[in-house]
Amino acid sequence: MLHKLVRSKHYHRIYGFVTAEGPLLAAIAIISGLVLAFLQIADEMVEGEMEAFDQSILMLFRDPNNVDQVIGPAWVHEMVRDITALGSFSLLGLIVVAVCSYLLLARMRSAALLVAISVLGGTILSTVLKMGYARPRPDLTVMSEQFTASFPSGHAMLSAVTFLTLGALLARFAPTRPLQILSISGAIVLTILVGASRLYMGVHYPSDVLAGWCLGAAWALLCSTVGAVLQRRGSVEKPKDEAEPA
DSSP states (O other), X not given: OXXXXXXXXHHHHHHHHHHHHHHHHHHHHHHHHHHHHHHHHHHHHHHTTTHHHHHHHHGGGEETTEXXXXXXXXXXXXXXXXXXXXXXXXXXHHHHHHHHHHHHHTTOHHHHHHHHHHHHHHHHHHHHHHHHHOOOOOSSOOSSOOOSOOSSOHHHXXXXXXXXXXXXXXXXXXXXXXXXXXXXXHHHHHHHHHHHHHHHHTSSOHHHHXXXXXXXXXXXXXXXXXXXXXXXXXXXXXXXXXXXXX
16 A cells, blocks of 8 residues: 555656646757757758759749749739748837837836847847858849848748747737637748748748748747746746736
């Protein structure tokens, strides 16, 4: 009987640890995988092993008889420009300022600081990596002027950082499971659309976009995980329905 009691306590101790720390361990595993994927893409890019893949994908959006001509009618070109603007530094900056202002007015200073650190940290990381790799842009006639290096894609990375961070924030405060799924799904769709638009416009190689997605998602998940841990410890405000009664 005593032996069964000890085994039961041992089981519940392990089960409690897995239940409490399981999501954290899963997040760490996903972040590690995304970072490793970025490093693998970067290594193959430097070695020139991504060239055939990059060119084959880029040519899907070009007229075979004239590679300087983007496929599709003029209204599609205009739509793609509108979509790619969602990942621009200026628009993302306005979104972050608006969200942080709302959080500050709602007296959620820690959440506002977490969003700001996530986006600003992602921007700095993207800029440093672009300067470090210094990859030239694709040698194609493009639909807009570009002034920075190609790898990794800043639009893909920053849209992943911003939209996924905000999507995770909305999901934490969503009252129902469907709304939580909608928040995360919407963030993922926006991130994918922005990255795909960069390929259509011919301003990035596919490996640039893939690397931007990997690192942006890793950074966003890292910041969201830190926020969840701090929230559990009481350092970040909890949603009202989770707050302890006075």
